[in-house]
Amino acid sequence: MSAPTTSHDDTPHHEREGLTGRRKGPLDAAEMADAALTAAMIVALLAAGRVLAAGSMMQVVASFVVAVLAARRRTRTVVMASTAAACIALILGGLGPVSQAALAGVFGWCGGQSLRRGWGRIRTVGFTLLIAWPAMAASVLFFYPAIAINRKLRDLVFENVENQADGMANILAGIGSLFDAVGLGIVDRALGSVGNGLQNLAGFLIDNWLLLIPATELVYSVIYALLIRSVGGGILRRLERSLVDPLDLDVQPEAEGAPVPLALNDVVLERNGVPVTAPLTLEVQPGEHLVIEGPNGAGKSTLLDAMAGLDNVGRVDRPSDVVGLGHVGGTARVGQRPEAQVIGTTVGEDLAWGLADDFDVAATLADVGLVLPEDRPTSELSGGELQRLALASALRRKPKLLLADEVTSMLDPTEQARIIERLGALADATIVRTTHRDDAVASDRRIVIRRAAHNEATDDERGGDERGADLRTIRTNVGEHRLIRLRDVAYSHAAGKPWALPVLHDVDLSIHRYELVVIEGRNGSGKTTLARILAGLDTATSGTVERTSGVRRALAHQHVRLQLLRATVDEELTSLAGVRTDRELSGDADQQARTENLETAINLFELERLSGRRIDELSGGEQRRVLLAGLVARGVSLLVLDEPLAGLDAEGRVDLARTLDQVRLAGTSIVVVSHDVDWAPSHVSQHLRLEDGRLRSIAPGIGGPA
């Protein structure tokens, strides 16, 4: 990443040409990743369109996505993304989705040029008509459904159009004669002329199809161009404001020397132009095993990325000046989120990525304690399996320097110990790893890094502002004490089909007002399904779910960011709470209650401080507070949190417990679903464990307010 860029709305887009223009040749790593994700989005959107029977609307949305890519990257990236999407779209429904994907690419590219160069409406429409309109018309006439060259289909369609017009005219005439019989001849004549009109219109369509099809596509093209310009522009501005600059990243050359020793001399590491660490001084010698500890946001991952030469390039001193990332005998890196580390579509493909040798898949997997078939799709693996697979790929490179970022976070204690032991046995390699658990072995050198000064200030400010002991209940209209009761609930995926997969059995659970219920379970124990049933997003296959009338439920997903949709904290809170900001309704009683609820929630969750900030500037904990405050203000009385603990350090957990206390002060009950077994906040009313789809109690439920 190069110089920090702070984007403002008035930055003309063409100033970004540095990344988009001039370069020739194959895509680099960053372009390749953008192309692949765009292709995946196109296909996923078209698939969603199939499910919702709204294919052409999703084609428009897909072209927004391409426009954003085309505004930031060179044309080759767009071509690759659209081609790949068109190829994969075959599985969604043959040639129709293929042409939709390709056309989304063409329209998106045109829109992207307009966004990048800041064109006005007229130029945008003109350019789109020049490029995309012929493509669209040609696709309909010659590719799918190939009206121009497929005479038989054309005849059949026209035959049907004519029949429909005649049939409708006949039906109208029939209805008209009924009116005529009761003396309303005028209705009869009116309906008759509507019928005639339909028949004439059909005749006109059939006689002039070769003109009318391109004319229709012309109208569509103009609408598309204007939509892409306005909506695509909006997305692009949000993206630029969310501090995500296009990355400039490519594969490093093969190493001719060793990546260690290395040193940092009083260096402040940055991410997106913002300093994230205090000044660091550190030396790493060959053969050392280093464990780096520190709170979330202290810059552990940034430090590892800097050592890998991915970020903060030039701040790490090396006598050899080579990193050799990903090459045999160079540096190997395993990053934090497991699903992001595995890039092959199958286990075998992932292990082979980047290395052209013959190797024994089973033995390589056994080395990290895995037993998996070579052709198993990686999308079916659990987090722990993904982590070990990524580690196996790293070990296969026989690295001189291994950088491992929280690589055991999803493993059981036994597997974790095994991996730590395996790493410890790599006597020749230098290992630098981060951890949030206390799992360093005696021979490891431990380093603790602290947060940068400006981060600490924020923390102090919050810590000093301790309050919230008084009860400020949000008004809801739930009278009863018990909110929800599950009796003999069972759930199967694909219920009723021969391949049905039972997930939950005999689940009995009651949740009362003010309760905090913790449900723990390993991956695959059915806990996400239970969370979705409790939140009302999935329906139980059998058993009963009794819900007290008026209870509103909501699910907070693990990735909070996906649930926040607006640009700023204030907009987000108003939208979540359903408060209208237009004046004419300010007298409305219901609106007043909502506004009051929102004020109470803002107060309770201590969000005044964040007023006016952008969502993307907030920390993960702050984003979660905004989401929960908004949901509480909406009047949600049962809040289900799916895996809120993932990736949180001790301090983050304390912060979470505090936020949950605030939720309960507002009178909302909470269910926390987690794979973490060693988390027990105070005031837990029911502590349950989900094993093989069955729920059992760990601590007796006391029920009611704690």
Add this chain to the structure above:
Amino acid sequence: MNRSSSFFRAIPIDSPVHRLAAESKVLAGILVSIGLVFNTEWSHIGVAALLLFVAFRSARLPLSVLPRVPLLVRFALFGGLMGSIFSDEAPKVGAISLGGLSDYARLIAIGFIMILWVGILSWTTGLTAVGFAIRRLIRPLRFFKVPVDEIGSVIALAVRSLPLVADEIDVVNESVTSRPAPADHAGKPIREAFAFIRDTATAVVIGSHRRARDLSMAMVSRGSTTAPLPPRNELRRIDKLVIVGAFVVCVAAFVIPGVPPNTPA
């Protein structure tokens, strides 16, 4: 569950159709569809429907895999049916037009057969296998200087990311639809629809940009942006038979005149 990611999961049973190479299924589907869509006579529709039935039965798929027709589409189908029944197309029995019904049935049958062909492909073949098959099928294009390795790598990475992105879209979708109606647009449906689309698209794009960043770092960490060649897949005799058979059917559809012939418009 109508989560969109379920589109990309094959039904986990075993059958001769499941065991066919993905290439054969992709090619056979395209060839039969082309043969049908260019030759819309009843005889050809009948043959295509028969082939479809045989494929469906030998895939051991239960009827319950068939997707439900959305309500809106049902209404449209019903309206079309009414129009056809009362049209003037001969032959007619009283007020009912058999000719109109026949034309309508042909059009609808073609549509359903095309959708079900693709359905059989997706119910019996995992997304990963289809990805490999497409990458193998485009490889010959390298003789025309098409950068097949680059396209293949993008396809592989897109296939890898697709279930993750589809899940993200579902989360965003749930989050948008569970919100109270956008506050300031109540009573203004067009602006509301716009706000809906913009919010959804923005959240999805921002989410996947983070993924793209992670993905590029992961690729650089492997020292290569090029996906390994897809595993070799020797076509078995049955696969070759299916491809040749589909090709023969497709050619025959064009050569053999259909009965009854199309009535000119």
